[in-house]
Amino acid sequence: MAASGPALLVVPPGADCARHAMVQAWYRDEADDDPRRPHRAQPSRPVSLEQLRRLGVLHWKLDPDKYENDPELEKIRKERNYNWMDIITVSREELPDYEEKLKSFYEEHLHLDEEVRYVLEGSGYFEVRDDKDRWIRILVEKGDLITLPAGSYHRFTLDEQNYIKAMRLFTGQPTWEAHFRPAENLEIRKQYLEFLVQSA
Ligand SMILES: CSCCC(=O)C(=O)O
Numbered sequence: 541m542a543a544s545g546p547a548l549l550v551v552p553p554g555a556d557c558a559r560h561a562m563v564q565a566w567y568r569d570e571a572d573d574d575p576r577r578p579h580r581a582q583p584s585r586p587v588s589l590e591q592l593r594r595l596g597v598l599h600w601k602l603d604p605d606k607y608e609n610d611p612e613l614e615k616i617r618k619e620r621n622y623n624w625m626d627i628i629t630v631s632r633e634e635l636p637d638y639e640e641k642l643k644s645f646y647e648e649h650l651h652l653d654e655e656v657r658y659v660l661e662g663s664g665y666f667e668v669r670d671d672k673d674r675w676i677r678i679l680v681e682k683g684d685l686i687t688l689p690a691g692s693y694h695r696f697t698l699d700e701q702n703y704i705k706a707m708r709l710f711t712g713q714p715t716w717e718a719h720f721r722p723a724e725n726l727e728i729r730k731q732y733l734e735f736l737v738q739s740a
């Protein structure tokens with residue numbers, strides 16, 4: 541066998557950016573069957589991290605095996621003032637009122653604050669609306685930290701693994717209140733729409 545080639549020695553340019561770019565997102569199809577299926581539009585229409593950023597959705601890839609002592613996570617928490625956290629497990633065995641909670645996670649809504657989740661185990665799908673009100677689906681997996689902006693309509697579903705364990709981060713005392721669509725009269729909604737115009 542040949543010795544390992546030089547390719548192995550090459551550090552890809554922007555290696556750190558590549559770590560950020562690993563999130564998988566795509567336009568959703570319009571089928572209303574089981575949301576746990578991938579629901580990729582055909583032909584597929586992937587969505588880039590840059591497109592997500594213009595919607596105010598931010599993403600980091602971290603090492604969840606060291607979440608209890610991770611300088612990278614601490615840096616983000618400090619910079620963004622995420623001073624509160626807990627850990628939620630969404631599974632039939634561990635989440636009280638599982639069916640009911642899943643149903644409300646997947647009802648289109650917004651919050652007055654950012655929604656910040658860091659996936660420690662398992663996976664699931666967040667869906668956010670683009671600037672033309674079309675659904676974008678974001679696969680979140682172990683190591684993905686994602687923030688959805690205050691005032692943005694979104695929803696969440698488990699995937700076919702039926703399991704996710706995630707850290708919930710918050711600034712100040714959390715309120716998980718969901719404002720179901722339509723919530724156009726809320727000031728935070730107006731602010732978010734203004735942000736979309738600015739960032740287009
Ligand atoms: C990925 S955490 C589970 C979902 C959730 O907390 C939410 O939708 O608010």
Ligand SMILES: [Fe+2]
Pocket residue numbers: 649650651655694695718
């Ligand atoms: Fe939410």
